[in-house]
Amino acid sequence: MSCCCETESPYHRLLTALSGVLFIVGLVLSFQVTTESRPIYDTIPPTAGLTLLVAALVGGANFIPSGLRSLRSLSLDMDFLMTAALIAAAVIGEFAEAAAIGFLFSLSELAEDYAVDRNRSALDQLMALEPEVAERVCLDGNQTIPVEEIRVGDVLAVRPGGRLPVDGVVVSGQTSVDESTITGESLPADKTIDDPVYAGSMNQEGYVEVRAERVATQTLLNRIVQMVEDAKERKAPSEQFVRQFSRVYTPVVVALALIVMIGPWLLWGEAFGDWFTRGLAVLVIACPCALIISTPVAVISAITSASRNGVLIKGGDNLEAIADVRAIAFDKTGTLTKGSFEVLEVISANGLNERRILEIAGALESRSEHPIARAIAKYAGSVEPSSFQSRAGLGVEGEVDGIAYRVGRPSMLNGSLEDEASRLVDGLTGTAVVLSTDDEVLGAIVLEDAIRDEAADCLNALKRDQIRNVTILTGDRRMAAERVAEAVGVDVVEAGLLPEEKLTAIEAIQQKHGPVAMVGDGVNDAPALAAARVGVAMGVVGSDAALDTADAALMSDDLSKMPYLFRIARVSRRVIRQNIVASIVVKVILAAGAAGGVVSLAAAIVVGDIGMSLLVTGNALRLARTR
Ligand code: ADP
Ligand code: MG
16 A cells, blocks of 8 residues: 655645645634634635635645555545545535645655655665765875776775775775774774775874775675665564554455445434544545555664664564564584684694695685684695685695695594594694594694673663573584583573584474574574574674674674564564554554544644654654664
């Protein structure tokens, strides 16, 4: 049902204002000759009647054309109902009522545009953070160019206090940058050569030169804005309820209006004009305008303010799902821990010296992106692998100096080798990987990863709020997982999982506890993120793929945003419910009042449409204050 919010005619305000002035003039003219509070046809002078009629048509110009189009397609939308009511009032000579409909409904559409705009402006503010010009570094002096002309590879000068025009890397200088618009992180981040920087963030006191890597619509800031915009298209379940409800509500009230208009007159010979105007008032109540915007304004407000806090939520459907979540599964490495391993110990099993073990393992790991790999790779020295293969969730394999090696967990190996490897690492605490050839186990490397400082507080806050069950899902060994679980307060540990086993684990938790949120770093947890009702990717500033696949994302690597994510989802659901209930209750009261003759047509529009639209919008804007 197309209801309101679509008119964006440049004349809308002007016509509304003009209609309002004529409406008042018309009323004054008609009151000059009568002391009755509601002037009627016979008693008002023709000038007053004419003025009111013009007021009705001027205001009606905003919706009558679209109302007539709806008539052709037989859709009972707001514009059609109002057009019908206006024409009916004019035909029976109730010019004041016709003018009231023309002016007030036109005003109520403005009120709704305003409501929607209030939400839009937050997004526009975000977009405005991209500067319009940039300073390109050239051999023969710098040039100032419009940002549209920046090409990938250009080097740009960024002066103190300036905004970054593109996503790129620092190629000279050092500074600190306020990235709060992207990450929600209020402390400035230090940047030096090779560090990534993002369009829209604010350079502090240093001078840097930045090589452009992503420009124009490709920048992270643009993509965030795009996602927030797309979020509106994805309907929340409450919105679907509202649609179904309106489909029944509107015809019922229209029927009621018709009965009130002609029923008493036909059956009991009551005065026609009186009941007809009551019926008109009921008719203008038939479109649940505030109800229809009640959910979207809350969803947009929540998603927009979340994005300003470094939390992306993709759509109203996910927003409501988050409010339903009672269980969370965390990936361990890189999510609950920092993902920056240090090698603690090397154990030789076959006489090969420890340095050589690290060299061979390091050479293979230098080709892998895994957090474990990054810690071992630095011991490679000048050794390089001649072939390389990564096996997700297991380890890596390849040839060094003509011999095939494997580095990874014991289950990467077969038969007796696996047993031997397990025996080797069983007694060890923490994370351990095994180096082996095709026929012997050479040794083990023990590593440790630091737990995130905010992890324990985050889990505490989540449990205080709405989360009943927290599970760790990890491919790492139980020993390593339990150390983390104990330190941060996790209920259940599922260790030694392969990536596809994480997926079945998610399904099992979902069976038991209902909708689950899976939190992962998004790189190797994609299947589990997809299987969970809500996939939350963390630290997506660095990873585009994660941003695309997740249902929600924390821009920075900061777990303390998790409680906020759940809080805003819960508060928005409460706001949505309040909005829906309030709009329905008020309409029902007004409809009853209008049929009984105690609520005038003007009051029905002022309270039911203008008042309620502003009320549900104001209620939704409260979401911006959620912390
Ligand atoms: P997590 O669930 O903690 O993210 P993964 O599923 O990525 O862990 O990996 C599970 C296990 O597989 C690791 O604990 C490690 O034993 C082994 N592994 C995975 N990738 C590598 C690698 N590149 N080098 C060594 N071991 C690896
Ligand atoms: Mg991981």
